[in-house]
Structure formats: structure tokens, C-alpha cells
Amino acid sequence: MIFRMIGVFCIALLASGCTSLAKEGDYWRVSVAAPRHYEVWVVDMLLEAPGERSWREPVGTVGCCWAGPHGPSGKGGKADPFPELIGMRWFSFAEQKYYAKIIKVPKDLLDRMRELAPYKTEGDVRTGPRNTMTIGLAPGGLVVVWILNQVGNEIEVMRMRATEVSEDPDDFASLTANYLEQHGDYLEEHGVPTEGW
Numbered sequence: 466m467i468f469r470m471i472g473v474f475c476i477a478l479l480a481s482g483c484t485s486l487a488k489e490g491d492y493w494r495v496s497v498a499a500p501r502h503y504e505v506w507v508v509d510m511l512l513e514a515p516g517e518r519s520w521r522e523p524v525g526t527v528g529c530c531w532a533g534p535h536g537p538s539g540k541g542g543k544a545d546p547f548p549e550l551i552g553m554r555w556f557s558f559a560e561q562k563y564y565a566k567i568i569k570v571p572k573d574l575l576d577r578m579r580e581l582a583p584y585k586t587e588g589d590v591r592t593g594p595r596n597t598m599t600i601g602l603a604p605g606g607l608v609v610v611w612i613l614n615q616v617g618n619e620i621e622v623m624r625m626r627a628t629e630v631s632e633d634p635d636d637f638a639s640l641t642a643n644y645l646e647q648h649g650d651y652l653e654e655h656g657v658p659t660e661g662w
Contacts, residue, residue, distance in 0.1 A: 496541030504528035512548040537599040558644040561634040566627035584615035605659025
């Protein structure tokens with residue numbers, strides 16, 4: 466009887482050790498991207514894992530990278546624990562508007578991110594989880610969410626619209642002046658598309 470209990474204890478100990486080792490290597494990240502020439506200022510990014518932790522991720526200005534050789538990718542930080550809710554409020558320099566959105570992270574998203582995906586190194590091709598969730602913010606309040614472990618293997622998982630929020634654009638007057646110095650000519654030529662992203 467005692468040997469049986471020791472055996473059960475050892476199996477439980479080994480199983481819990483394997484579980485903790487598997488979780489130890491997990492590194493989840495959340496980042497924010499915006500299309501080139503259409504910068505935003507992320508006023509608030511609040512993440513919540515109910516019953517565990519709520520925290521703020523300071524992001525600030527984002528002007529890259531929605532697509533192309535460097536996108537989707539952007540500023541962000543570690544998502545530990547992995548959030549179930551992400552609340553965002555941002556200012557669009559091109560539109561002179563504020564937007565807000567609460568993103569309810571799909572329950573199966575972390576499992577989807579854990580699925581191994583190929584990524585290239587300088588020497589070979591390896592596999593690993595898609596450990597980054599990138600949230601794209603485009604004109605018109607468009608929000609797109611991708612998961613990836615390297616630019617080029619991203620999967621779009623959500624697309625939604627944010628709500629325009631009534632706040633004073635003059636709060637960003639000096640930053641808007643700097644933004645228009647850099648991108649004003651581009652905006653005049655191309656406008657501010659709110660579709661097609």
C-alpha cells in the first residue's frame with residue numbers, strides 16, 4: 466500500500482514538473498501597430514486577466530508597422546498573464562479624432578497561438594508558437610488583430626470598429642503640428658482612407 470502511494474505521489478510530482486516546464490518557456494507579447502503616415506497616440510492600453518491581474522501598458526505614439534517588410538509589428542510589452550480583455554483609447558493624428566475599443570480576446574486564442582508555426586533564422590527554418598498578438602489601429606477606427614512569431618507568418622484573427630469618443634483634439638496640438646510637418650504633404654496627396662486596410 467505504501468509503495469502504491471509513493472508511486473502515485475511520484476507520478477503526480479513528475480506530471481506537475483512537466484506542466485510547469487512547459488509553461489516556463491511561454492512568453493506572450495501584445496503590441497500595437499498603425500499604418501505608415503497615419504500615426505496614432507495610444508492614450509490608454511489596459512489589459513486584464515480577471516481574477517489575476519489588471520495592468521496598463523504604456524505605448525504612446527505608433528506610426529509603424531501595419532504591413533510590408535516590417536509589419537504587422539509595433540510597440541508593446543509582455544502579456545503576463547495572458548489577457549482576456551484589452552481596453553484601448555487612442556488619438557488619430559490624421560483624422561484629429563479619438564477612438565476607444567474594448568477587445569474581448571477569444572477564449573481559444575491562446576491555444577491558437579501555442580500551435581507551432583515556421584519562422585526563418587539566418588541559418589535555417591524552425592518552428593515555435595505565434596507568441597505575439599499585434600493590434601492594428603487604422604483610420605476610421607478600424608481595429609485588426611493578428612497573431613505571429615515573425616513578420617510574414619501572421620494570421621488575422623479579428624477585425625472590428627472602434628467607437629469615436631468626444632474629446633478635445635487640442636490636447637495634441639503641438640504633436641499634431643509636428644506630425645503634419647512630416648506627413649502633411651502625403652495626406653494632401655493621398656487623403657485619409659477609412660476603408661481598404
